[in-house]
Amino acid sequence: MPTYEYKCANCGHYFETFQSIKDDPVRTCPQCGEDTVQRLISSGTGLIFKGSGFYLTDYKHQSGSKSTTNGKTGTQKPSTEKKPKQQDSKS
Numbered sequence: 001m002p003t004y005e006y007k008c009a010n011c012g013h014y015f016e017t018f019q020s021i022k023d024d025p026v027r028t029c030p031q032c033g034e035d036t037v038q039r040l041i042s043s044g045t046g047l048i049f050k051g052s053g054f055y056l057t058d059y060k061h062q063s064g065s066k067s068t069t070n071g072k073t074g075t076q077k078p079s080t081e082k083k084p085k086q087q088d089s090k091s
Contacts, residue, residue, distance in 0.1 A: 001021070004039055006037050006038065
């Protein structure tokens with residue numbers, strides 16, 4: 001459930017209310033009792049990541065499951081080094 005911010009236009013009282021999205025907005029100021037409360041637009045909360053897959057260690061593979069090259073996990077790259085051709089020796 002989100003927290004909503006309100007401000008009374010009559011007395012200037014600022015307050016927050018934790019309520020369901022389905023609930024009607026607060027209309028009456030808890031301090032002065034007037035029906036001049038307006039809901040404010042706020043930035044909300046920060047983004048929260050929960051679960052696996054958000055850390056570097058979650059992407060590392062188990063040892064021995066993939067071959068390593070230069071300390072990095074992944075598949076080995078094919079060698080670009082040219083091998084000398086063998087000459088056929090006919091004697």
